[in-house]
Amino acid sequence: MRLPSWLSAHLAALRALLVLTVLLGVAYPLALVAAGRIPGLADRADGSLVEVDGRTVGSTLIGQSFTDADGNPVPRYFQSRPSAAGDGYDPTATGASNLGPESVVDTIAADPARSTPSLLTRVCARSRAVGDLNGVDGRRPYCTADGVGAVLAVFRADGLTGPVSRVVSVNQTAPATPFVTTWQGVPVEVAQPGEDYVAAGGLITPVRGDAPDTPAVPADAVTASGSGLDPHISPGYAEIQVARVARERGADPAAVRRLVAAHTTGRTLGFLGAPAVNVLALNLALDERFPVR
Structure with missing residues (x-):
């Protein structure tokens, strides 16, 4: 007796499911386990x-x-x-961390637990700590002496032009002292928690400083790998x-x-x-x- 077409289709699908389950769900994993027991591979298969x-x-x-x-x-x-x-x-x-080279401004919240350091500040802080631990020069370009990104928000009277009217060290807060006293004749302020100086129109200006061109602390000491x-x-x-x-x-x-x-x-x-x-x-x-x- 010929089965109805819908029933034949379901039976074919069931057979395919059973065959693939045996091949891919049983035989293939067992074959990989067996391969992992080969002398010379066992240690690596177990995670080295x-x-x-x-x-x-x-x-x-x-x-x-x-x-x-x-x-x-x-x-x-x-x-x-x-x-x-x-x-x-x-x-x-x-x-x-998924932070890139343009991450130079810290997010400074009123609650320190909610603040987020930029990639630049993380690198600066790590370089300073590694330098202190190992007795080497931990200075890096665009880093302050207290281990944050040396970045200013520069405000001008007419937007992007005109004389400088205000300058803020965006990664330093009180009681820190600004890493530069003045910028183009204008006194430098420290940042206030919760303020967004970029949205307020400040031109973000990293300052290189006097650190050596080739830091004593290498890059892998201050940056995480892609996998971590x-x-x-x-x-x-x-x-x-x-x-x-x-x-x-x-x-x-x-x-x-x-x-x-x-x-x-x-x-x-x-x-x-x-x-x-x-x-x-x-x-x-x-x-x-x-x-x-």
Whole structure:
């Protein structure tokens, strides 16, 4: 007996569902699991986890912070780059800040908890903190001495032309002192919380300052990676940390540099990417070679 066309169509769809469920829902996942058990691939399939004395301490593929309970850097360890993933290196919230080079003006609210620093201020604050921690010059172009973006809102009598009538350091609030006293003969004010100086007609003017052209603190020390999970830092960032780590561990800086070199990978295929230092692997090697007693 010939089945009705509607019933035949439903049965064909059911057969296709069953076949695809077996192939893609059972056979394919099992094949991937089996491939992950191949010698040499098993560790990577499990997340490239690192164990010390039977305890998992991290992954070579996912970065982590080396800070104390209050979020302060632990001086005896090399520090990772900043992370915008959740509260920092959160694999469930991987991502970037999505702030671009035009983010130079902070949002300063009356409630400090609702204020949002610009990308420029974040970079300035991080550079100052890294410089202080490692005893190097943390100054950067377009940054104030107190670690915010050196940006003025310049108001003119006739809009974009005419004499300057008012100047505001938009990223500094009381009791801070303006990073420049006057601008074109006009006294500089600090910003007032809640004020929008751009909407009010101020011309946003970043001020370079006298910082060196090439900052001592490298870019990866002050910017987060796109994923927020980068386990590596640049050799340049590692180098400015060597003296601090050696001092804290009572080690020879030359010996610490040799460990850094041993945990530095070169460019992929010799020309892709840049040399990088795996921070977790380096810090574990330090604990083994120069334990803190």
